[in-house]
Amino acid sequence: MRNFQNDTKALALNTATLGHNLPGYGAGWEAEKLVDACAERGFGGITFWSQELQTRAHAIGNYTRSAGLDVCGLCRTPYLTGSDAGSDDAVLQSIELAAELGADVLTIVTGGTHPGTKGLVDSQNHLAERLQNIAPIAEQHGVKLALEPLNPMFGGNRTCLMTVEDALNICKKVGSENLGIAIDVYHVWWDTRLGETLQNIPPTQIFGYHLCDWLENTTDMLLDRGMMGDGVADLLAIRRMVEMAGYQGYCEVEIFSERHWWREDPNLVLDTIVERYRNYC
Amino acid sequence: MRNFQNDTKALALNTATLGHNLPGYGAGWEAEKLVDACAERGFGGITFWSQELQTRAHAIGNYTRSAGLDVCGLCRTPYLTGSDAGSDDAVLQSIELAAELGADVLTIVTGGTHPGTKGLVDSQNHLAERLQNIAPIAEQHGVKLALEPLNPMFGGNRTCLMTVEDALNICKKVGSENLGIAIDVYHVWWDTRLGETLQNIPPTQIFGYHLCDWLENTTDMLLDRGMMGDGVADLLAIRRMVEMAGYQGYCEVEIFSERHWWREDPNLVLDTIVERYRNYC
Numbered sequence: 385m386r387n388f389q390n391d392t393k394a395l396a397l398n399t400a401t402l403g404h405n406l407p408g409y410g411a412g413w414e415a416e417k418l419v420d421a422c423a424e425r426g427f428g429g430i431t432f433w434s435q436e437l438q439t440r441a442h443a444i445g446n447y448t449r450s451a452g453l454d455v456c457g458l459c460r461t462p463y464l465t466g467s468d469a470g471s472d473d474a475v476l477q478s479i480e481l482a483a484e485l486g487a488d489v490l491t492i493v494t495g496g497t498h499p500g501t502k503g504l505v506d507s508q509n510h511l512a513e514r515l516q517n518i519a520p521i522a523e524q525h526g527v528k529l530a531l532e533p534l535n536p537m538f539g540g541n542r543t544c545l546m547t548v549e550d551a552l553n554i555c556k557k558v559g560s561e562n563l564g565i566a567i568d569v570y571h572v573w574w575d576t577r578l579g580e581t582l583q584n585i586p587p588t589q590i591f592g593y594h595l596c597d598w599l600e601n602t603t604d605m606l607l608d609r610g611m612m613g614d615g616v617a618d619l620l621a622i623r624r625m626v627e628m629a630g631y632q633g634y635c636e637v638e639i640f641s642e643r644h645w646w647r648e649d650p651n652l653v654l655d656t657i658v659e660r661y662r663n664y665c
Numbered sequence: 666m667r668n669f670q671n672d673t674k675a676l677a678l679n680t681a682t683l684g685h686n687l688p689g690y691g692a693g694w695e696a697e698k699l700v701d702a703c704a705e706r707g708f709g710g711i712t713f714w715s716q717e718l719q720t721r722a723h724a725i726g727n728y729t730r731s732a733g734l735d736v737c738g739l740c741r742t743p744y745l746t747g748s749d750a751g752s753d754d755a756v757l758q759s760i761e762l763a764a765e766l767g768a769d770v771l772t773i774v775t776g777g778t779h780p781g782t783k784g785l786v787d788s789q790n791h792l793a794e795r796l797q798n799i800a801p802i803a804e805q806h807g808v809k810l811a812l813e814p815l816n817p818m819f820g821g822n823r824t825c826l827m828t829v830e831d832a833l834n835i836c837k838k839v840g841s842e843n844l845g846i847a848i849d850v851y852h853v854w855w856d857t858r859l860g861e862t863l864q865n866i867p868p869t870q871i872f873g874y875h876l877c878d879w880l881e882n883t884t885d886m887l888l889d890r891g892m893m894g895d896g897v898a899d900l901l902a903i904r905r906m907v908e909m910a911g912y913q914g915y916c917e918v919e920i921f922s923e924r925h926w927w928r929e930d931p932n933l934v935l936d937t938i939v940e941r942y943r944n945y946c
Contacts, residue, residue, distance in 0.1 A: 467881065496881060496897070497881060497897040501897075502897055502898065502899035502900070502901075502902075503854065503897070503898065503899030503902060504855065504857055505857075505899075508857075535817055535818060536816055536817050536818065536855040536856075537816060537817065537818030537883075537886060539854070539855045539879060539897070540879055540880060540881040540882060540883055540896070540897050541881050541882050541883075546855045546856070546857070547857070549857075549858070550857055553857075573784065573820070574785065574817040574820045574827045575817075575827070576785055576786075576789075576827070576828070576830075576831055576834075577830070577858075598820060598821055599821060600748065600777060600778060600821040600822050601821060601822050602818075602821055602822075605818060605886060615821070616777070616778040616782075616783055616784070616820070616821050617783065617784065618783035618784030618786075619783070620783075621783075621784060
């Protein structure tokens with residue numbers, strides 16, 4: 385346990401944690417109600433998902449800022465590799481949406497293995513090529529891009545970056561200061577090389593840090609994440625590594641939990657986040 | 666595709682591939698029928714699972730050898746770490762069973778995170794301590810022990826070794842020539858550092874090499890493995906790395922496939938394995 389109380393100003397909510405406020409999960413809150421609830425608890429930022437914004441990106445962004453919170457992120461671009469890769473137009477639309485919302489960072493989940501290829505090398509090369517075109521466009525829109533490596537269980541159809549090292553290698557290849565990485569404890573908690581990987585990286589390379597926990601008995605790859613403290617990830621050790629690598633941004637809570645937290649009252653979820661953040665992160 | 670035809674003598678069957686011959690999967694073959702079917706097709710070896718042997722380990726081992734096949738392995742010891750770790754007695758029993766069967770190698774899936782701890786460091790230390798006691802006992806019984814790292818999706822309750830590097834580090838700590846590793850493409854295909862990890866290891870460190878494929882759209886962590894050639898793993902590249910590291914043993918096919926291959930006629934499964942092995946591995 386940390387020997388000081390974390391300031392909730394460094395805490396951000398990823399709206400996936402409340403089941404995207406979809407009907408059937410939580411209370412189906414409007415974005416504004418969600419912003420108010422986070423502001424009341426002293427959160428510093430919110431990350432939204434594209435499908436929650438509809439045509440209201442500009443209004444929701446302004447409302448968030450007027451409540452004293454940053455819009456720290458938007459999830460996410462279409463896939464850039466794999467069978468379900470999006471077009472350049474679709475990627476541009478996601479960048480424009482992030483700009484309209486006023487989000488600092490647009491997250492990239494890369495997509496899977498490039499059609500007709502095996503392994504990861506060709507897919508990663510293809511990814512780097514696309515990013516060389518996309519990164520300058522995002523920069524012109526004032527939006528940073530964060531590559532998020534995923535747990536290797538998402539290989540095949542969701543990611544071609546399995547480790548922070550994989551993601552950093554792509555950043556090096558692309559060579560744009562507008563491209564960095566997002567580190568999510570769910571995806572990296574198992575990586576015994578993480579500390580070594582994060583040594584001597586540029587101090588501004590990490591654009592996001594995502595919190596949840598890895599449950600000892602995970603029942604679903606995608607939708608069974610745990611609340612901080614309920615699992616086996618060494619959250620304090622990972623945060624130490626991330627901060628030693630220069631990260632000073634938000635601790636963004638992102639919990640996909642179909643069987644548990646998505647079914648709770650959002651007020652309880654937010655209160656639990658604050659308590660767990662103070663004591664376990 | 667390889668420019669030569671693989672010799673099926675280097676091919677081994679892991680009986681999990683036929684659903685352990687359990688009633689309801691395949692034809693529910695007796696061990697002897699399975700051995701005959703492998704011998705007819707020129708397989709060089711078979712790996713059994715403990716639960717298939719009941720009290721017939723000695724007889725099944727002898728039958729296998731009399732048919733001209735090696736018993737290359739037995740799966741597996743109880744877990745050594747985690748909430749479900751087995752007792753020293755249970756571990757000894759699995760070693761004795763392997764000796765009775767005449768198996769060259771007894772596989773170890775380590776088990777998950779040590780109770781009351783976070784992350785992997787404590788669990789890996791605990792694992793190394795137990796192995797320091799177990800390895801000499803196995804050696805006295807003429808049974809080699811192979812640590813099998815698992816895909817990180819099995820962290821928490823099944824493994825505390827996520828990469829080949831993790832497993833090699835434990836081997837170094839334990840320092841017994843009777844302890845090596847098993848490399849399964851399902852667990853390692855995503856690891857972009859695999860080639861580097863396998864450079865300069867002792868040439869006899871790899872005790873097993875397991876084949877299947879990683880399906881682009883994997884629907885179940887445990888039971889949705891693909892047949893070689895049907896997925897996105899770069900099987901040729903991985904085999905090259907493994908052989909360059911000194912491995913000269915069997916290519917052991919181990920496919921858990923509840924929705925597909927376990928429901929097929931075992932003869933078709935075995936014929937498919939031979940064809941895919943010749944062309945894709």
